[in-house]
Amino acid sequence: MNIRVIELPLDFGANRRGSDMGPSAMRLAGLKQVLTELGHTCEESFPGISVPAQEFLEEGDPQVRFLKPIAEACTALAERVEQAVDAGAFPLVLGGDHSIAIGTLSGLGAAYRKRNLRWGTLWIDAHGDFNTPESTPSGNIHGMSLAIACGYGHPDLVNLYGKFRKLDPANVALVGVRDLDPLEKVNMREAGVTVFTMTEVDRLGIAETARQLVAFFTSRVDRLHVSVDMDVMDPMIAPGVGIPLPGGFSYREVLLLAEELASSGILASAELVEVNPVLDVRNQTARMAVEIAGRLLGSRVY
Numbered sequence: 001m002n003i004r005v006i007e008l009p010l011d012f013g014a015n016r017r018g019s020d021m022g023p024s025a026m027r028l029a030g031l032k033q034v035l036t037e038l039g040h041t042c043e044e045s046f047p048g049i050s051v052p053a054q055e056f057l058e059e060g061d062p063q064v065r066f067l068k069p070i071a072e073a074c075t076a077l078a079e080r081v082e083q084a085v086d087a088g089a090f091p092l093v094l095g096g097d098h099s100i101a102i103g104t105l106s107g108l109g110a111a112y113r114k115r116n117l118r119w120g121t122l123w124i125d126a127h128g129d130f131n132t133p134e135s136t137p138s139g140n141i142h143g144m145s146l147a148i149a150c151g152y153g154h155p156d157l158v159n160l161y162g163k164f165r166k167l168d169p170a171n172v173a174l175v176g177v178r179d180l181d182p183l184e185k186v187n188m189r190e191a192g193v194t195v196f197t198m199t200e201v202d203r204l205g206i207a208e209t210a211r212q213l214v215a216f217f218t219s220r221v222d223r224l225h226v227s228v229d230m231d232v233m234d235p236m237i238a239p240g241v242g243i244p245l246p247g248g249f250s251y252r253e254v255l256l257l258a259e260e261l262a263s264s265g266i267l268a269s270a271e272l273v274e275v276n277p278v279l280d281v282r283n284q285t286a287r288m289a290v291e292i293a294g295r296l297l298g299s300r301v302y
């Protein structure tokens with residue numbers, strides 16, 4: 001496969017600084033070697049999208065912090081993602097905080113719309129990222145990106161890269177969820193997304209959860225995008241994230257899930273976000289992210 005790696009080193013969609021170094025950390029952890037050893041060709045989206053440091057920016061509206069620079073960077077990302085799909089490549093997007101998904105999902109939405117393809121997204125995250133400017137407790141856009149792609153939120157972001165709904169919430173599932181804000185839950189129920197909380201994972205086990213997720217997507221869509229927020233992992237394994245929350249995925253759970261998704265036959269793009277080297281221990285969160293990418297792209301023990 002032809003994989004196109006697209007970086008967006010942006011950290012001002014979150015409160016804690018440092019996830020802008022995520023792409024370098026994942027490269028240092030050997031991302032390219034892993035993918036080429038699997039037999040893939042690895043193209044670079046070059047030159048990278050340049051993002052100003054938070055110090056040089058105005059925060060603006062406290063309910064949608066750094067709206068303008070995020071919209072700008074996400075527009076540039078959307079273009080690259082759409083071009084990658086047009087070129088027949090597998091877009092692999094490296095963040096950055098999870099606000100960058102606004103760009104990724106907009107680019108995918110545009111690319112699949114013109115091809116008349118049905119597509120869905122699996123959001124692997126401790127959080128829902130389904131806040132709006134009205135419901136957010138923080139004003140951080142990384143807590144709003146999935147809602148925005150589904151058509152809920154600030155119009156400048158919802159209409160970014162075209163006035164159409166990028167992603168149908170009926171084709172969205174979340175897994176690993178263990179922290180939702182009160183009004184965020186209301187938003188999610190109204191949109192009708194499918195949620196596998198950590199409680200469901202505990203009840204079903206990861207093998208059955210993965211089976212149900214694959215069945216869900218293969219029965220509804222032609223193309224699947226997977227967005228991996230590294231805070232879905234247990235902080236013992238992945239401490240280098242902005243919002244570490246106990247009770248996350250184990251090393252084995254996440255790799256099994258990634259393998260099953262790879263085997264679905266519809267996986268067409270992926271995104272790895274919220275790796276924060278400043279908070280990490282010996283780059284282990286980036287190394288975990290690279291292992292996940294490897295399994296999503298065909299790596300197997302035997």
Ligand code: ARG
Pocket residue numbers: 097098099127128129131136137138139140142143144180181229231242243274
């Ligand atoms: N729900 C919280 C908020 O809106 C946390 C969001 C965390 N999102 C993330 N991508 N880590 O601020």
Ligand code: MN
Pocket residue numbers: 125126127229231232243
């Ligand atoms: Mn999260």
Ligand code: MN
Pocket residue numbers: 179180181
């Ligand atoms: Mn919370």
Ligand code: MN
Pocket residue numbers: 098125127129142229
């Ligand atoms: Mn997230």
